[in-house]
Amino acid sequence: MSRPRVAIVVTGSELVRGERTDLNGPFFAQEALRLGLQPSRITIVGDDPADLETALREGMDRDVCLVSGGLGPTHDDRTIELVARVSGRSLEVDEELEREIEAVSRRFAERMKRDYADFSSGVRKQATLPAGALSLGIAGTAPGVVLDMGSCVVVVLPGPPRELQELWPRALASPPLQAVLARTKRPSRRVARLYGVSESLVAKSLADAGGDGDGVEVTICARDFEIHVDLVVEPGVEARADELEAAFLEPIGDFLFGRDERSIEHLVLDACRARGLTLGAAESCTGGLVSKRLTDVAGSSDVFRGSVVAYANETKQGLLGVPAGLLEQHGAVSAEVAESLAHGAREHLGVDVAISVTGVAGPGGGTPEKPVGLVYLHAVGPMGEIPFRIELPGGRDVIRSRAAVAALHLLRRLLS
Amino acid sequence: MSRPRVAIVVTGSELVRGERTDLNGPFFAQEALRLGLQPSRITIVGDDPADLETALREGMDRDVCLVSGGLGPTHDDRTIELVARVSGRSLEVDEELEREIEAVSRRFAERMKRDYADFSSGVRKQATLPAGALSLGIAGTAPGVVLDMGSCVVVVLPGPPRELQELWPRALASPPLQAVLARTKRPSRRVARLYGVSESLVAKSLADAGGDGDGVEVTICARDFEIHVDLVVEPGVEARADELEAAFLEPIGDFLFGRDERSIEHLVLDACRARGLTLGAAESCTGGLVSKRLTDVAGSSDVFRGSVVAYANETKQGLLGVPAGLLEQHGAVSAEVAESLAHGAREHLGVDVAISVTGVAGPGGGTPEKPVGLVYLHAVGPMGEIPFRIELPGGRDVIRSRAAVAALHLLRRLLS
Numbered sequence: 001m002s003r004p005r006v007a008i009v010v011t012g013s014e015l016v017r018g019e020r021t022d023l024n025g026p027f028f029a030q031e032a033l034r035l036g037l038q039p040s041r042i043t044i045v046g047d048d049p050a051d052l053e054t055a056l057r058e059g060m061d062r063d064v065c066l067v068s069g070g071l072g073p074t075h076d077d078r079t080i081e082l083v084a085r086v087s088g089r090s091l092e093v094d095e096e097l098e099r100e101i102e103a104v105s106r107r108f109a110e111r112m113k114r115d116y117a118d119f120s121s122g123v124r125k126q127a128t129l130p131a132g133a134l135s136l137g138i139a140g141t142a143p144g145v146v147l148d149m150g151s152c153v154v155v156v157l158p159g160p161p162r163e164l165q166e167l168w169p170r171a172l173a174s175p176p177l178q179a180v181l182a183r184t185k186r187p188s189r190r191v192a193r194l195y196g197v198s199e200s201l202v203a204k205s206l207a208d209a210g211g212d213g214d215g216v217e218v219t220i221c222a223r224d225f226e227i228h229v230d231l232v233v234e235p236g237v238e239a240r241a242d243e244l245e246a247a248f249l250e251p252i253g254d255f256l257f258g259r260d261e262r263s264i265e266h267l268v269l270d271a272c273r274a275r276g277l278t279l280g281a282a283e284s285c286t287g288g289l290v291s292k293r294l295t296d297v298a299g300s301s302d303v304f305r306g307s308v309v310a311y312a313n314e315t316k317q318g319l320l321g322v323p324a325g326l327l328e329q330h331g332a333v334s335a336e337v338a339e340s341l342a343h344g345a346r347e348h349l350g351v352d353v354a355i356s357v358t359g360v361a362g363p364g365g366g367t368p369e370k371p372v373g374l375v376y377l378h379a380v381g382p383m384g385e386i387p388f389r390i391e392l393p394g395g396r397d398v399i400r401s402r403a404a405v406a407a408l409h410l411l412r413r414l415l416s
Numbered sequence: 417m418s419r420p421r422v423a424i425v426v427t428g429s430e431l432v433r434g435e436r437t438d439l440n441g442p443f444f445a446q447e448a449l450r451l452g453l454q455p456s457r458i459t460i461v462g463d464d465p466a467d468l469e470t471a472l473r474e475g476m477d478r479d480v481c482l483v484s485g486g487l488g489p490t491h492d493d494r495t496i497e498l499v500a501r502v503s504g505r506s507l508e509v510d511e512e513l514e515r516e517i518e519a520v521s522r523r524f525a526e527r528m529k530r531d532y533a534d535f536s537s538g539v540r541k542q543a544t545l546p547a548g549a550l551s552l553g554i555a556g557t558a559p560g561v562v563l564d565m566g567s568c569v570v571v572v573l574p575g576p577p578r579e580l581q582e583l584w585p586r587a588l589a590s591p592p593l594q595a596v597l598a599r600t601k602r603p604s605r606r607v608a609r610l611y612g613v614s615e616s617l618v619a620k621s622l623a624d625a626g627g628d629g630d631g632v633e634v635t636i637c638a639r640d641f642e643i644h645v646d647l648v649v650e651p652g653v654e655a656r657a658d659e660l661e662a663a664f665l666e667p668i669g670d671f672l673f674g675r676d677e678r679s680i681e682h683l684v685l686d687a688c689r690a691r692g693l694t695l696g697a698a699e700s701c702t703g704g705l706v707s708k709r710l711t712d713v714a715g716s717s718d719v720f721r722g723s724v725v726a727y728a729n730e731t732k733q734g735l736l737g738v739p740a741g742l743l744e745q746h747g748a749v750s751a752e753v754a755e756s757l758a759h760g761a762r763e764h765l766g767v768d769v770a771i772s773v774t775g776v777a778g779p780g781g782g783t784p785e786k787p788v789g790l791v792y793l794h795a796v797g798p799m800g801e802i803p804f805r806i807e808l809p810g811g812r813d814v815i816r817s818r819a820a821v822a823a824l825h826l827l828r829r830l831l832s
Contacts, residue, residue, distance in 0.1 A: 287711025
């Protein structure tokens with residue numbers, strides 16, 4: 001069975017100039033793959049109309065063409081105009097869409113104390129669609145659009161990744177895209193999430209188990225310092241997939257922490273919630289990143305009560321009760337201070353479970369005894385406590401991100 | 417003067433499937449821009465030969481075509497074969513290159529305790545180049561290649577970013593690429609950063625000032641809820657750029673906060689540092705995001721002392737001294753509590769300047785009086801204080817991110 005082919009066209013001059021990394025191409029590609037479609041090319045172009053037109057013309061040669069960007073109110077946002085030209089459609093104002101965008105723009109004009117008249121031509125432009133196109137409504141002020149050309153279904157979504165991802169489910173639910181999906185069999189997907197193991201060891205384990213193929217496609221991907229394994233299984237070969245999966249995961253089972261898409265912060269919050277426990281943190285080198293990740297999750301407030309970002313020693317002492325002598329004797333980056341921070345967080349935040357992180361994020365501040373990348377963590381709760389020490393490679397961003405991930409995984413270990 | 421145009425072709429099935437983010441396209445693009453070339457498209461394709469051939473054919477239509485990947489020893493690495501086909505060249509073994517790759521491969525075989533014979537056909541394949549191509553030598557086992565087609569200079573480099581970046585300076589130094597660079601002049605670049613103004617108003621201001629062109633290229637880009645304006649100025653038209661810049665920025669000058677690449681968190685930290693002030697935060701709905709952003713900056717610890725992520729009311733009371741009565745009377749999301757949080761942070765963290773954020777990030781928790789997106793901020797320091805109230809559109813992530821940006825900009829206002 002050959003899968004419908006997908007071309008992805010991303011427009012944005014900052015993307016083609018390499019000033020920002022494109023997130024929409026990979027998002028579309030992963031979605032296509034998940035749905036049983038075949039992503040075959042990603043083209044990134046700037047605001048040169050000829051470049052965009054060529055990319056669209058080639059893209060619309062496939063079964064599905066997913067387009068992002070170029071939907072703004074200004075004249076150099078030409079995606080809709082060029083989709084219309086390539087598909088041979090005229091342009092028409094979608095009255096309902098215009099009202100939607102107008103409402104948002106009027107509120108914005110009010111907030112900015114500007115005259116709405118400054119916005120009205122931009123609004124009209126943004127509400128103008130190729131004849132026969134389907135509006136998906138708006139996220140921000142830009143609309144999502146689906147156009148069924150018969151040979152190709154074109155989906156156009158706004159460039160800001162969050163807006164694109166907000167509108168994508170509506171595109172998926174649209175009849176033209178549903179019709180394409182009906183022509184393919186959606187493979188089933190199984191996931192395994194591992195932490196604390198290298199990508200190459202996971203790859204070796206797969207090879208030792210016989211490798212993928214024959215309708216079972218395995219991808220191993222290091223992401224956010226975890227190893228994410230996806231098995232994409234064609235309908236009918238489930239038994240082979242079961243066998244491969246069992247043989248493959250057996251030697252690395254100790255590192256397995258998840259069999260679904262839930263992120264580690266979700267797993268930690270769910271584990272607390274299930275046990276009726278509240279959660280707090282004391283962060284030094286991660287500077288709020290652990291708390292930020294936990295509170296990214298909607299509904300986290302029933303579990304997560306708060307944290308202290310204790311960057312300065314005075315804050316560690318004043319708000320978390322870390323003894324000055326302990327800081328003096330062992331230094332802020334030490335197992336002793338990590339322990340004291342965690343206990344202090346538990347007490348001063350009044351929470352059941354607390355995690356602490358203290359380390360040298362760099363680039364400055366390293367010493368031969370305490371190099372950049374050295375991080376101490378400590379998790380404590382009614383079930384006990386776990387100290388943890390790691391030396392992380394990489395630059396400041398990587399060290400901070402990895403330390404935050406390590407903190408979340410330490411909480412999971414404590415809770416399981 | 418029109419700049420030589422650059423097409424970038426990236427091959428890698430894990431890239432077109434979105435399983436890994438391409439780094440080579442942005443690297444090539446930034447390099448091109450820096451050198452006065454014009455990156456005009458980035459195409460990412462997998463290992464389907466037809467897709468790669470099409471991408472190369474289009475790419476080789478430009479003045480420069482930069483290609484990454486598909487140089488491995490196996491049959492599905494076809495970049496060289498297809499470059500030869502598209503350019504109408506035959507394939508020839510480069511004897512010197514073969515000796516280079518053989519030496520590396522023999523060492524590898526020895527280390528792996530394998531017979532070199534297993535490698536020799538792969539080595540020969542990797543040493544086979546289009547007739548007339550210039551070898552740049554190897555990084556890893558894959559070579560870099562430059563092919564001068566007259567109308568187009570093709571540069572082919574290995575896919576692993578480190579190898580590609582290692583060979584790139586050799587490509588740059590090659591006579592064909594030097595000849596292209598001699599045809600262009602390196603442009604200068606000016607930036608303007610604005611906050612609190614819409615993209616469309618900035619665009620209107622540019623249009624009112626006469627628009628870009630004539631050697632001054634202006635890009636307006638909404639990024640992280642700010643508006644980033646870049647002026648790329650060809651040598652010789654500086655006076656025209658000065659004029660345009662002045663006319664363009666005059667009506668929107670109130671929103672201008674930066675004339676260089678420093679992020680808002682950098683600016684806030686620098687402003688505190690210049691005045692010898694310490695900084696802290698009290699975060700509710702942003703859950704640590706403001707602190708995370710400030711501590712993303714290396715060296716922030718001399719200014720930023722810490723923060724309290726006061727998600728629960730008990731934390732607001734216990735650690736920041738917000739009176740229970742105030743919370744009861746006005747609710748946690750109120751101007752009064754924002755003010756009390758900021759003052760509490762200043763006092764309890766012992767800092768000179770403090771910022772607070774409290775709001776409804778959603779998706780739950782909204783009421784008719786206090787809808788999702790309502791956020792109160794308060795900045796306080798020795799120079800005075802500023803309360804701020806905003807209603808933000810969007811989902812949880814957007815509201816939190818925008819609120820954090822608003823907090824940083826409120827600090828900047830307080831400090832300026």
